[in-house]
Amino acid sequence: MDKIMAINSTVNGIVWGIPMLILIVGTGIYMTVKLNFFQFRHFGYAMKNTIGKVLDKSQKVEAQKGAITPMQAVTTALAATVGTGNIVGVTGAIALGGPGAVFWMEISALLGMATKFSEVTLATKYREKNDKGDWVGGPMYYIRNGLGKKWAWLGGVFAVLGGICAFGIGNISQMNSIASSVTSAVTTIAPATVGKEGTIALIAGIIMAIVCFVTYIGGIKRVGEVTEKLVPVMAMIYIVSSLVLIFIHIGNFPEIIRQIVVGAFNPSAIVGGALGIGVIEAMKRGVFSNEAGLGSAPMAHAAAETPGPIQQGLYGIFEVFADTTVICTMTSLVILMSGTPIEYGQPAGVELTNAAFAMTYGKYASVVVAIGLSLFAGSTILSWGLYGTRCAEYLFGSKVIKPYQILFCIVVVMGAVMDLSLAWDISDTLNACMAIPNLIGLLLLSPVVIKLTKEYSAEHFPEKQKA
Numbered sequence: 001m002d003k004i005m006a007i008n009s010t011v012n013g014i015v016w017g018i019p020m021l022i023l024i025v026g027t028g029i030y031m032t033v034k035l036n037f038f039q040f041r042h043f044g045y046a047m048k049n050t051i052g053k054v055l056d057k058s059q060k061v062e063a064q065k066g067a068i069t070p071m072q073a074v075t076t077a078l079a080a081t082v083g084t085g086n087i088v089g090v091t092g093a094i095a096l097g098g099p100g101a102v103f104w105m106e107i108s109a110l111l112g113m114a115t116k117f118s119e120v121t122l123a124t125k126y127r128e129k130n131d132k133g134d135w136v137g138g139p140m141y142y143i144r145n146g147l148g149k150k151w152a153w154l155g156g157v158f159a160v161l162g163g164i165c166a167f168g169i170g171n172i173s174q175m176n177s178i179a180s181s182v183t184s185a186v187t188t189i190a191p192a193t194v195g196k197e198g199t200i201a202l203i204a205g206i207i208m209a210i211v212c213f214v215t216y217i218g219g220i221k222r223v224g225e226v227t228e229k230l231v232p233v234m235a236m237i238y239i240v241s242s243l244v245l246i247f248i249h250i251g252n253f254p255e256i257i258r259q260i261v262v263g264a265f266n267p268s269a270i271v272g273g274a275l276g277i278g279v280i281e282a283m284k285r286g287v288f289s290n291e292a293g294l295g296s297a298p299m300a301h302a303a304a305e306t307p308g309p310i311q312q313g314l315y316g317i318f319e320v321f322a323d324t325t326v327i328c329t330m331t332s333l334v335i336l337m338s339g340t341p342i343e344y345g346q347p348a349g350v351e352l353t354n355a356a357f358a359m360t361y362g363k364y365a366s367v368v369v370a371i372g373l374s375l376f377a378g379s380t381i382l383s384w385g386l387y388g389t390r391c392a393e394y395l396f397g398s399k400v401i402k403p404y405q406i407l408f409c410i411v412v413v414m415g416a417v418m419d420l421s422l423a424w425d426i427s428d429t430l431n432a433c434m435a436i437p438n439l440i441g442l443l444l445l446s447p448v449v450i451k452l453t454k455e456y457s458a459e460h461f462p463e464k465q466k467a
Helices: 002-015 018-034 043-048 051-055 070-081 088-097 100-125 139-147 149-189 197-217 219-248 250-265 278-290 309-337 350-396 398-415 420-444 446-460 462-466
Strands: none
Touching: 002 420, 018 100, 018 420, 018 446, 043 051, 043 309, 070 219, 070 309, 070 350, 088 100, 088 309, 088 350, 100 139, 100 250, 100 278, 100 309, 100 420, 100 446, 139 149, 139 350, 139 420, 149 197, 149 350, 149 398, 149 420, 197 219, 197 350, 197 398, 219 250, 219 309, 219 350, 250 309, 278 309, 309 350, 309 446, 350 398, 420 446, 446 462
């Protein structure tokens, strides 16, 4: 185990070093500029034509065979992105990078909107139907279909990494966090269960594996139907619980904002010692949270019944906003405004979030966090099982779908009893490896996104084009 950790640590240091930071942030900056700051100039339009349409009951959308509705696509993608990164990842970023890490996570989101908009647009344009009549797409498809056969190997690399990565970022780390949180809640509410943590974690893993298997039997449409109902509920539970705490401690808000801004550029002024990893750690956790640049969410969006690539791309903007700007910000404010002691420079996980909520909810705080984390991470597992399946299908055909999903469910149970630090470290490494081929393909195909966006803007925003 020590050798595995040492090897992974070495690889992680390479793939998550300065070059990767430049590639991820640079892609976001490049697409933002080349798209004429589309995500900022038309943010209101994007919200009106995504979440706005969902709330408008008169615009009911029905998906045809082999597809899901645009909102089911975004809830499936959100189910994957709104996971442990929003709770455990944020706490880790703040503990290791100080309050200033929040600032850099928000910056990563603003730039990530352009990246994810581009990914989703390409996935929708270059998708195709499989032998079951389902729409399939994602980086492997837009690399092969957009760049030609000579680049097919790069799409294959993404599919291999994505198929493996699903077991890390979308399975082991998520289930491990669920098990840890549920165990903490159960032992807090029922002290008699202390000493039986392993059994509790195993039971949680088995239950989640059964839920996954039953959902996957119904295919993409059932995944979409489940996430469409689950995501809004889980988001509201967590947001309302967070807002209650924030308003109780609202007097701390001005000081926390000061700490975030000052800490972003001078960590030592806030935490008493330069941490030196604030920006890198925050960007890592930001990407882990909203997945902009990883190429995962486009696989869900490609299955949507949508009028066009740009229309679905708008959901990518909303997705990053909902994930990082809303939910990650809630977690950050809960931790910082509650006055919870933070041991800066040391790793932290769900226990820090538990402590923050305990300032308001007492011993039942662990229950609030356990429910939120279980819904977040559980939905992530459901969606990442779909992503991994799509990657495996691309490589080996539809015959591999069921075997892959069965293996995925088995690993869910294993993830419940694994070492958390190793699970997170492996997930970090696989994250970066998966992003590299996707970002290369995205940059090479950026002229396509730019052309489609200009054409769409000329039709829908003619007055702004003249300006």
